[in-house]
Amino acid sequence: MNLITITIDAMGGDFGPKVTVPASILVLKKCPNLKLILVGDELAIRNEINRQAKGEHLNRIEVVHATEQVAMDELPSVALRTKKDSSMRVALNKIKEGVAQACVSAGNTGALMAIARFVLKTLPGVDRPAILATLPTIYPNKEVRILDLGANVDSSAAHLYQFAVMGSVLVSGLDNIKNPKVALLNIGQEEIKGNDQVKDTASLLTDSEVINYIGYIEGDAIFSGNADVIVCDGFVGNVALKTLEGSAKLFTYYMTKAFKRNWLTKLAALLAKPSLRYVKKSMDPGRRNGASLIGLQGIVIKSHGGAKSAAFANAIFQAVHEVENNIPELIRKEVETRLEDSE
Amino acid sequence: MNLITITIDAMGGDFGPKVTVPASILVLKKCPNLKLILVGDELAIRNEINRQAKGEHLNRIEVVHATEQVAMDELPSVALRTKKDSSMRVALNKIKEGVAQACVSAGNTGALMAIARFVLKTLPGVDRPAILATLPTIYPNKEVRILDLGANVDSSAAHLYQFAVMGSVLVSGLDNIKNPKVALLNIGQEEIKGNDQVKDTASLLTDSEVINYIGYIEGDAIFSGNADVIVCDGFVGNVALKTLEGSAKLFTYYMTKAFKRNWLTKLAALLAKPSLRYVKKSMDPGRRNGASLIGLQGIVIKSHGGAKSAAFANAIFQAVHEVENNIPELIRKEVETRLEDSE
Numbered sequence: 001m002n003l004i005t006i007t008i009d010a011m012g013g014d015f016g017p018k019v020t021v022p023a024s025i026l027v028l029k030k031c032p033n034l035k036l037i038l039v040g041d042e043l044a045i046r047n048e049i050n051r052q053a054k055g056e057h058l059n060r061i062e063v064v065h066a067t068e069q070v071a072m073d074e075l076p077s078v079a080l081r082t083k084k085d086s087s088m089r090v091a092l093n094k095i096k097e098g099v100a101q102a103c104v105s106a107g108n109t110g111a112l113m114a115i116a117r118f119v120l121k122t123l124p125g126v127d128r129p130a131i132l133a134t135l136p137t138i139y140p141n142k143e144v145r146i147l148d149l150g151a152n153v154d155s156s157a158a159h160l161y162q163f164a165v166m167g168s169v170l171v172s173g174l175d176n177i178k179n180p181k182v183a184l185l186n187i188g189q190e191e192i193k194g195n196d197q198v199k200d201t202a203s204l205l206t207d208s209e210v211i212n213y214i215g216y217i218e219g220d221a222i223f224s225g226n227a228d229v230i231v232c233d234g235f236v237g238n239v240a241l242k243t244l245e246g247s248a249k250l251f252t253y254y255m256t257k258a259f260k261r262n263w264l265t266k267l268a269a270l271l272a273k274p275s276l277r278y279v280k281k282s283m284d285p286g287r288r289n290g291a292s293l294i295g296l297q298g299i300v301i302k303s304h305g306g307a308k309s310a311a312f313a314n315a316i317f318q319a320v321h322e323v324e325n326n327i328p329e330l331i332r333k334e335v336e337t338r339l340e341d342s343e
Numbered sequence: 344m345n346l347i348t349i350t351i352d353a354m355g356g357d358f359g360p361k362v363t364v365p366a367s368i369l370v371l372k373k374c375p376n377l378k379l380i381l382v383g384d385e386l387a388i389r390n391e392i393n394r395q396a397k398g399e400h401l402n403r404i405e406v407v408h409a410t411e412q413v414a415m416d417e418l419p420s421v422a423l424r425t426k427k428d429s430s431m432r433v434a435l436n437k438i439k440e441g442v443a444q445a446c447v448s449a450g451n452t453g454a455l456m457a458i459a460r461f462v463l464k465t466l467p468g469v470d471r472p473a474i475l476a477t478l479p480t481i482y483p484n485k486e487v488r489i490l491d492l493g494a495n496v497d498s499s500a501a502h503l504y505q506f507a508v509m510g511s512v513l514v515s516g517l518d519n520i521k522n523p524k525v526a527l528l529n530i531g532q533e534e535i536k537g538n539d540q541v542k543d544t545a546s547l548l549t550d551s552e553v554i555n556y557i558g559y560i561e562g563d564a565i566f567s568g569n570a571d572v573i574v575c576d577g578f579v580g581n582v583a584l585k586t587l588e589g590s591a592k593l594f595t596y597y598m599t600k601a602f603k604r605n606w607l608t609k610l611a612a613l614l615a616k617p618s619l620r621y622v623k624k625s626m627d628p629g630r631r632n633g634a635s636l637i638g639l640q641g642i643v644i645k646s647h648g649g650a651k652s653a654a655f656a657n658a659i660f661q662a663v664h665e666v667e668n669n670i671p672e673l674i675r676k677e678v679e680t681r682l683e684d685s686e
Contacts, residue, residue: 138596150530153538187493187581195496195578219585223593235538236582238530239575242562243583247590250566253481254625258618265618271611272618275601282597 003033004323005100006316007091010040011069013106013305013312017041020106021048023312028057031320035060037094040069040087066090070107072305076114088112092119095298102299102319104290106307112300113151113293120298123328125335128152129295130163131234131302132170133241134288139225145171146185146222146230149291150238157200160184160231162335164201164211166294167229169334173325180228183217185236197233210334248283287311290318295331299323346376347666348443349659350434353383354412356449356648356655360384363449364391366655371400374663378403380437383412383430409433413450415648419457431455435462438641445642445662447633449650455643456494456636463641466671468678471495472638473506474577474645475513476584477631482568488514489528489565489573492634493581500543503527503574505678507544507554509637510572512677516668523571526560528579540576553677591626630654633661638674642666 010020017040024036038045042065049061068086070079083089088107094100096119105112113129122129130148137144147163148155155163164182171180184202186194193199193216205213217227219240232240255276259269269276281287289311293300299322303315353363360383367379381388385408392404411429413422426432431450437443439462448455456472465472473491480487490506491498498506507525514523527545529537536542536559548556560570562583575583598619602612612619624630632654636643642665646658 136593136597138593153530185582187496187578187585198578219582219587220589220592222586223589232582235530235541236579239528239562239579239583240586242530243565243586244562244590246563246566247587247594249563250479250481250626251590251594251622254479254622255618258621258625259615261618261621264614268611268614268618271607272602272615275598275604275608275611275615278601278604279594279597282601283593 003035004031004320005035005037006319006323007037007039007094007100007103008316009088009091009103009105009107010038010045011066011087011107013303013307014072015308017044017048019307019309019312021045022052022309023316024061025049025052025057026309026313027316027320028060029055034320035062036316037062037064037091037100039064039066039091039094041065064090064094070111072108074108074111076108076110079108079111080114080118089115089119092116092300096120101323102301104301104303104315104319106303106305106312106315109150109302112302116293116296116298116300120296120300122295123297123332123335126162126166126295126331128155128159128162129293130166131291132167132294133291135223135244136283136288137223137225142225143288144222144225144227144230146232146237146241147294148232148234148237149241150234151293152234154235155197155233157197157204160197160201160233161204161208162295164205164213164229164231165334166331167231168211169331170292170294170327171228173327173330174321175228177228179212181214181226182211182229182231183214183227185222185230185232185240186216186218188218201231210337287314290315292318292322292327294327297328299328346378347374347663348378348380349662349666350380350382350437350443350446351659352431352434352446352448352450353381353388354409354430354450356646356650357415358651360387360391362650362652362655364388365395365652366659367404368392368395368400369652369656370659370663371403372398377663378405379659380405380407380434380443382407382409382434382437384408407433407437413454415451417451417454419451419453422451422454423457423461432458432462435459435643439463444666445644447644447646447658447662449646449648449655449658452493452645455645459636459639459641459643463639463643465638466640466675466678469505469509469638469674471498471502471505472636473509474634475510475637476634478566478587479626479631480566480568485568486631487565487568487570487573489575489580489584490637491575491577491580492584493577494636495577497578498540498576500540500547503540503544503576504547504551505638507548507556507572507574508677509674510574511554512674513635513637513670514571516670516673517664518571520571522555524557524569525554525572525574526557526570528565528573528575528583529559529561531561544574630657633658635661635665635670637670640671642671
């Protein structure tokens with residue numbers, strides 16, 4: 001059993017060490033071969049550690065002090081230029097130094113991407129890293145991976161093609177699916193469908209021998225379970241993801257309104273409570289918390305900024321899973337083979 | 344009380360006259376100053392009319408025979424070139440001939456847009472018509488209009504600016520809102536946010552004196568009720584709209600699963616049924632059925648293809664409402680004034 005080392009940006013997210021420390025300990029208890037390096041304000045981190053129940057797993061925590069932290073609304077370029085001793089930067093450096101195999105942060109997404117890209121660099125043959133997340137589907141026990149979710153706007157067809165390769169490799173590596181089904185997010189309105197970006201990507205994917213391309217998919221089929229990987233430009237993907245979040249709020253609003261109408265509906269609400277909680281839990285983005293910054297020479301996982309301990313722990317599990325399956329190496333090999341083929 | 348005449352593409356949509364005829368009669372009963380011209384297979388239309396209860400309102404129906412119909416999956420360019428006597432084309436011609444003030448169709452969106460554009464032409468100063476729909480928000484009794492939903496991809500900043508003007512005029516005309524709040528759909532991830540298209544549009548909108556521009560909005564705030572009009576490229580808008588539809592299916596799936604777990608949850612489901620029906624009804628796109636093809640020299644309303652009678656009737660009501668407020672004329676005036684100002 002190989003020892004895995006992961007760094008945690010302990011100051012990132014809306015709650016900092018109050019969430020990152022309990023989450024880290026939760027994961028350490030479950031993964032005996034894991035070591036975590038918590039980076040940030042040492043005093044604050046130690047205080048949180050001291051609140052936890054003692055045990056062997058505490059020996060597998062190392063605390064590394066960092067004097068700064070990246071603000072959630074800081075411009076990525078400013079964070080990259082000025083925050084050399086931020087918890088985020090120091091945590092990412094540990095991968096570069098070969099001390100850790102992955103980094104998890106709930107901090108500023110743009111800054112995390114900018115710093116990770118600067119510190120780790122992209123894999124050879126990969127032009128742009130992308131953000132990949134996991135979403136639920138209406139097919140029992142089936143999830144779907146979607147990328148890019150906002151790392152890149154105005155992506156070219158070649159970029160989207162690379163996203164397809166990376167998504168495909170990640171899914172076969174993590175979920176053990178051979179030839180995962182890759183779809184391209186499009187609309188059904190236009191003459192010969194979609195914009196130039198999508199049409200050009202479609203012809204690249206159709207010609208590809210390494211990708212199991214199943215064609216276009218529309219927004220209403222994202223959750224259909226028909227595809228294993230959905231590829232789109234970061235602008236479009238981000239709008240889709242956020243619209244899903246907005247829809248959830250809309251449903252909750254109408255649900256609350258519906259159950260508050262009279263005493264009978266209030267009684268029904270009481271009885272329906274466990275079921276509604278079940279729905280909320282099933283749809284909860286925290287359950288699938290942990291987006292991959294894919295295409296880098298190292299594993300970087302972005303947690304939702306508002307994640308609580310259980311959700312942040314899921315992001316760490318996602319990192320463990322990617323380390324165990326050596327995702328960047330799989331992508332590197334695939335891209336290399338593909339480049340050789342096309343020469 | 345002026346007489347309003349509207350043409351109905353009686354063959355459009357998944358159900359044709361079986362839906363369009365009862366819907367037409369429903370609206371005629373409520374609008375005593377309305378006359379409807381039903382275009383399509385005369386025999387099929389008459390058969391449906393004969394099934395309805397007799398009454399004065401039947402005198403306000405005229406049936407016009409058309410020998411062809413546009414298939415739901417037909418290429419717009421093919422429909423435009425070859426289907427000269429389709430119910431859709433003949434119905435649109437009636438506006439051009441000055442016989443009707445609006446047309447309602449549940450047919451092929453792309454074909455409807457292509458034929459409407461060819462027959463009616465765009466308003467002077469408008470480069471591209473757009474598709475505008477109405478969505479619910481979490482703010483009580485507040486709806487939001489969003490455009491474009493798929494008529495245009497790769498829109499320029501100038502096009503998006505025109506969409507903003509048209510949406511703004513429509514909302515002030517129909518909803519009696521002075522200086523409606525206009526937002527631009529964007530993402531929050533990038534350095535200085537968004538793609539070039541959005542950034543360029545933002546500066547046009549910021550400089551505008553006719554538009555009450557409130558800034559960027561992200562996908563999760565579409566339903567927040569903060570904006571009266573949301574502007575986006577047709578590709579992005581279509582993905583957002585379809586994602587909302589997909590989310591609804593996802594919620595329904597989890598809800599059904601949640602209530603089927605055991606006898607207690609099944610009992611709760613029974614009691615909760617009226618509330619869940621209420622939610623479904625509130626969210627039902629049919630309630631707000633009737634997207635406007637805005638920017639044309641005439642009023643064209645697109646109904647959802649799968650609309651039942653009540654929903655299709657709502658699309659006709661939308662047409663009546665736009666005729667009463669003379670929306671194309673309001674847009675023409677606004678665009679004219681704006682063009683003069685910029686000279």
